[in-house]
Amino acid sequence: MSAATSDLQHRYIEPLDVLFLRGNKLFGDPGSHGESLVPPWPSAAAGALRSQVLAHDGVDLRAFAQGHIDHPSLGTPKVPGSFALTAFTLAQRFDNGALQTLHAMPADLVVTEKEKTANPVPPTKKALQIQSLRPQPPSHGLQSSGTLVQVPVLPEAVRRKAETGLWLTQAGWQSYLNGHLPNPATDLVNTGELWAIDARVGIGMDADTGSVEVGKLFTAQAVAFKPGIGFLASVRGAALPEQGTLRLGGDGRAASSHSVAHQTPQGDLHAIAARGRCRVVLTTPGIFAKGWLPNGFAQQSDGHHWLDLHGVRARLVCATVPRAETISGWDLAHWQPKAALRAAPTGSVYWLDELQASPESLGKLAESGFWSDACEDTQRRAEGFNRFAFAAYDCA
Numbered sequence: 195m196s197a198a199t200s201d202l203q204h205r206y207i208e209p210l211d212v213l214f215l216r217g218n219k220l221f222g223d224p225g226s227h228g229e230s231l232v233p234p235w236p237s238a239a240a241g242a243l244r245s246q247v248l249a250h251d252g253v254d255l256r257a258f259a260q261g262h263i264d265h266p267s268l269g270t271p272k273v274p275g276s277f278a279l280t281a282f283t284l285a286q287r288f289d290n291g292a293l294q295t296l297h298a299m300p301a302d303l304v305v306t307e308k309e310k311t312a313n314p315v316p317p318t319k320k321a322l323q324i325q326s327l328r329p330q331p332p333s334h335g336l337q338s339s340g341t342l343v344q345v346p347v348l349p350e351a352v353r354r355k356a357e358t359g360l361w362l363t364q365a366g367w368q369s370y371l372n373g374h375l376p377n378p379a380t381d382l383v384n385t386g387e388l389w390a391i392d393a394r395v396g397i398g399m400d401a402d403t404g405s406v407e408v409g410k411l412f413t414a415q416a417v418a419f420k421p422g423i424g425f426l427a428s429v430r431g432a433a434l435p436e437q438g439t440l441r442l443g444g445d446g447r448a449a450s451s452h453s454v455a456h457q458t459p460q461g462d463l464h465a466i467a468a469r470g471r472c473r474v475v476l477t478t479p480g481i482f483a484k485g486w487l488p489n490g491f492a493q494q495s496d497g498h499h500w501l502d503l504h505g506v507r508a509r510l511v512c513a514t515v516p517r518a519e520t521i522s523g524w525d526l527a528h529w530q531p532k533a534a535l536r537a538a539p540t541g542s543v544y545w546l547d548e549l550q551a552s553p554e555s556l557g558k559l560a561e562s563g564f565w566s567d568a569c570e571d572t573q574r575r576a577e578g579f580n581r582f583a584f585a586a587y588d589c590a
Contacts, residue, residue: 208424212416214444236578267432271527276431279578285426329512373586480538505555508546
């Protein structure tokens with residue numbers, strides 16, 4: 195274990211079996227279908243790592259679940275300790291040991307196929323281009339339900355269908371944070387290169403007798419990761435085992451956990467502070483009291499939404515937030531479902547101007563996530579929700 199529990203630690207999590215990464219939809223009834231969610235919510239990794247810590251420390255799990263044990267870093271089920279998952283992403287580990295993270299596409303980037311040429315090279319591979327939404331004042335006479343002064347616009351002469359199922363490499367993510375468009379030839383990875391879906395048939399069982407219930411067949415999606423594909427989890431405030439085995443996802447399928455050195459990509463906070471404007475990009479789902487609007491923002495008398503959190507003040511001028519998702523999960527301590535909550539999806543983008551902050555305060559806010567000092571939900575904070583990254587305002 196690390197001696198300094200306050201230091202940021204990184205663990206590469208590699209599946210040793212197929213995973214059942216269940217979302218928030220019930221299944222099990224005759225003919226139902228259970229879909230997998232990739233990547234899973236950060237709470238899945240947080241729960242697996244915390245269980246590993248308890249097992250490694252020899253803690254009585256039943257006593258901990260009942261709140262009889264106050265762990266030094268995990269606290270109790272009702273009052274979490276200092277443990278906090280700060281990042282959770284897909285990751286790829288190469289044969290030489292090098293590691294790169296893979297990131298969900300930010301909502302302000304649009305990937306489309308280029309106009310086809312007479313002799314495409316190579317002929318079997320699509321030529322892609324990446325464009326960026328740009329905040330602009332709405333045209334005169336245009337009415338909408340939006341309350342912000344600008345709207346995100348994609349300037350293009352020809353409408354094209356957006357490509358889906360793509361992930362940004364770590365290099366592409368760093369370029370994005372620096373205000374540059376990623377290279378479509380080198381910075382994109384297709385889902386098909388990362389994992390495959392394996393449909394499994396399940397049979398309903400009687401909980402009392404342990405016997406098969408006639409006619410109760412259902413299917414569930416198992417996720418089979420390609421070799422070298424896994425997850426990177428970053429944790430602060432706890433001493434994690436350097437390596438070990440985790441129970442991850444539905445049915446507690448096996449995964450290995452190894453300590454790795456990793457430099458987390460980030461934007462240039464000094465340049466952002468000097469320019470007085472930036473973008474904020476959610477890196478995990480955002481569970482906010484005001485729905486799509488992150489914690490720390492409030493509409494003031496001038497009609498604008500202002501951020502005032504951890505020494506950072508800025509005006510929100512534009513946002514692109516995809517359709518809300520529903521976050522739930524399973525509470526092992528109480529053996530019941532967690533409350534279902536609406537969340538702003540990973541990749542949601544917010545443009546800020548009139549930024550008043552030092553590089554240090556920007557770093558503190560990024561480290562804390564969109565949580566106030568009082569904290570709106572200590573459980574969900576520990577599980578890694580409301581995390582984000584700062585990026586340069588323009589992407590060109």
